[in-house]
Structures are given as C-alpha cells and as structure tokens.
Amino acid sequence: SSDLWASAFGDPGSPANTVEYGSTAAAARTDFAGFSLCRRCAMPRPARSRHCFTCRKCILDLDHHCMFVHNCVGYKNRRNFVLFLLYAVVACLEVFGHLPLLLIT
Secondary structure (H helix, E strand, C coil), X not given: CHHHXXXXXXXXXXXXXXXXXXXXXXXXXXXXXXXXXCCCCCCEECCCEEEECCCCEEEECCCEEXXXXXXXXXXXXXXXXXXXXXXXXXXHHHHHHHHHHHHHC
C-alpha cells in the first residue's frame, strides 16, 4: 500500500522550470541540446517528455495518466506503480484462488 501512496501522491518527474530557456548563457553552455519547447506550457522539455493534458504539465518519460491513482506514471514513480500492480494481481489471485474452497465448504 505504500507503493499505491507513492504512485498516487508522488511526483512523476517534471522537467526543471528554474532555467531560462532563451538566455544566451544557457545557449553558450548548450544546456538544452536535444530539448524541445512544449506547445502547451512553453517550457523546455528533454527528449521522451510529453505534456499531460489532465495534469496540465510536462512529465519526464510519461507513460500514461492513470485514472485509478489519479496521477501520471512517469520517470520517478514508474517503479512504485508497477509494484502496486503486481501486489494487486497477487492479491486477486490469492482471493480468487481460495474462492472455490470457500464455496465448497
């Protein structure tokens, strides 16, 4: 259940918004090589980042927005989400595995 909590309330991973995208210093350092500009939130985002229309922000390595945990599944909380799914499947197998024994007795 701690994995459910971490999936639902944890940060899925957003690109840093403390950088100045159009600054000449950032261009000289080539900090944004491989970055693109998000059309929705106008923030620099690295490759494999996408904008979530439900959360209204860009997420690093966005997998999907899960309606069950009401959060995006991204770079920082993917492990917790997969563990939550694994525990849910094991719990269902445990319950439905004992169901025929309960119906017989």
